[in-house]
Amino acid sequence: MIRKILAFSIALIFIFPIFFLITSSFKNNIDLFSLPPKLFLFDIDFSAYERVFGFSKLLKFDPSYGELYLTSRILDSLIVGIGSSSLTLIIGIYAGYYISRANFRYKNFLIMSILSARMMPLISIAIPLYFVYEKFNLLDTYIGLILIHTFINLPLAVLLLKSFFDEVPKQIDENAFIDGASKIKILHELIIPCAKGGIAVTFILSIIFSWTEFICALMIGQMKIKTIPIQASIMKTIPSWDMMAAFTTISIIPVFIMILVVRKHFVRGLTLGTVKE
Template sequence: MVENKTRRRLRIVVAWFVTALFVFPLYFWTTTAFKEAKEIFNVPPSIWSFSPTLRNFEEVFGISFGFLRQQEVLPGGGNFYMAPRLWDSIIVALFSTALAIIISTLAAYSLSRMNFRGRHHFVSWVLSTRMMPPVAVAIPMFFIYKDIGLMDTHLGIIIIHALMNLPLAVLLLKSFFDDIPQEIDESAIVDGASRWLIFRRIVLPMAMGGVAATAVLCFIFSWTEFIFVLTLTQTGLKTVPVVSSSFVTSTGTAWGNMAALGVAAMLPAFVFILLVQKQLVRGLTLGSLKQ
C-alpha cells in the first residue's frame, strides 16, 4: 500500500516536471513580448519581476490607444505593418485546411470502403508523396506559378498548402473510417441508401472527431509553413513565419517585436483548437474501444 502511494506521488512529480519543462519556454517567450529591450538582455534574466509594457505590440501592429497607425518603423530600419500579415496567415490556414479536409474525406472514404484494383499501391503512393521534402518541390512550383499567374496570391498559397496536407489528411482519415464497422454501410445499402447518402448522413458524422483532429494538424502545418510562402511570394503576401525573419537585420534582432508577433500568432491556432476541442478528444480516442 505504501509502495503504491510512493509510486503515485513519483508519477505526479514526474508529470509536473515534464509539464513545467514544456510550459516554461512558452512562458518565457510570452513575458519577453511584454518587456522593454533593456530588460530582455538582463543578466541574470528577469523571469518573474519586470515592468510590463505593450510597446512591442504597438510597434508590431501599429496600435496605440485604440487607433490604427498607418505604419510603424521597427528597430533595424525596416517599415512594417504586421496586422495584414496576420490576416494573410489566417486566411491561408483556414481555406487551405477546408480544401484539404473536403478532398481528403472523399478520398479516405473511397480508400476505406471501396475495393478497386491497385488500392493498396495507391495508399503507398500517397504515403510516399509525404516523404518528399518541400524544398524539392518549391523551385518547380515557382516556375509553374510564374507561368500561370498564381505568384504572390492567396489562392496560390492555399492550393500548395492544401496539396502539402493532403497525404497526411487522407491517411489519417482513412484510419478513422476503417474503425467504423462496414456492417453499418451494408445495412444502409440494404435499406436502399446510396453511397453518397451513407457517407454524408451516417459515416461522416460518426467520424467527425477524426475530421476535427485532422483539421487541427492541417491548420498547424499551414500556419507554420515557411518554404513555400518564401518561394512563391514576393511583396504582396507574407505569412507570419516569413515575416518573423524580417526582424533579424544587420543591426541586430528585435527580440521584443518578434516575441510580440509570436504571441499574437499563437492565439488564432489556440482559438481554432478550442472550437474543435470536443470533436478533437473524440477523434483522438476513436477506435481505442471496440465492442
C-alpha cells in the same frame, strides 16, 4: 512522488522557452537584455504590442508606428490556413472514405504513393513549382499557396480520415445500400455525421500544419503574401526582438487553443492515423 516532481520539472524545461517568449513580449528593452534574465519581476510594458498592431495609430498619428501591416500577416496565414484546410477536407473525405470502404486493385500502390508524397522534401516541390507557378501567374497569390498547402496536408488528411471512417461500422453502409440509398448519399447523410469528430480534428490539424509550414510559403509568397513564420524570420535583428516576441505570441496562442481542443486525437494525427490514444 519523486516521479511526479521529476516529471513536472521535465515539463517545466519544455515549457520554459514558450514562457520566455511570452514574457519577453511584455518586457521593455532594458529588461529584455538583462542577464541574469528577469523571469518574473519586470515592468510590464505593452509598447511592443502597440507597435506591432498599431493600436496607438488609432488614437494619434505617429509616423514611427507604421507596422500596422503585421496584422495583415496574421490575416494571410488565416486565409491560407482555412482555405487550404477546407480544400484538403473536401478532397480527403471522398478519397478517405473510398480507400476505407473499397477494395480496388491499386489500393496498396495508392497508399504507398500518398506516403511517398509525405516524404518529399518540400524544397524539391518548391523549386519546380516556382517555375510552374510563374507560367500560370500563381506566384504571390492566395490560391497558389492554398493549393500547395493542400497538397502538403493531403497525406495526413486522407490517411487520418480513412482511419476515422474505418471506425464507423460497415454495417451502416450495407443496410442503407440495401434500402436503396446511393453511395454518395450514404456518405453525406450517414457516414459524415458519424465521423464528424474525426473530420473536425483533421480540419484543425490541417490548419496547424499550414500555419507552421515555412519553405513553400517562403518560395510562393513574395511581396504581398507572407505567412506568420516568414514574417517572424524577417524580424530577427536585435532591435525588433520585442516586436517579434509580441507578434509571435499573438500568432501562436490561437494554435495552442486549437491543439488543446483536439489534444486527444493529436497523436493519431501525428502518426497519420496509425497510433490511437
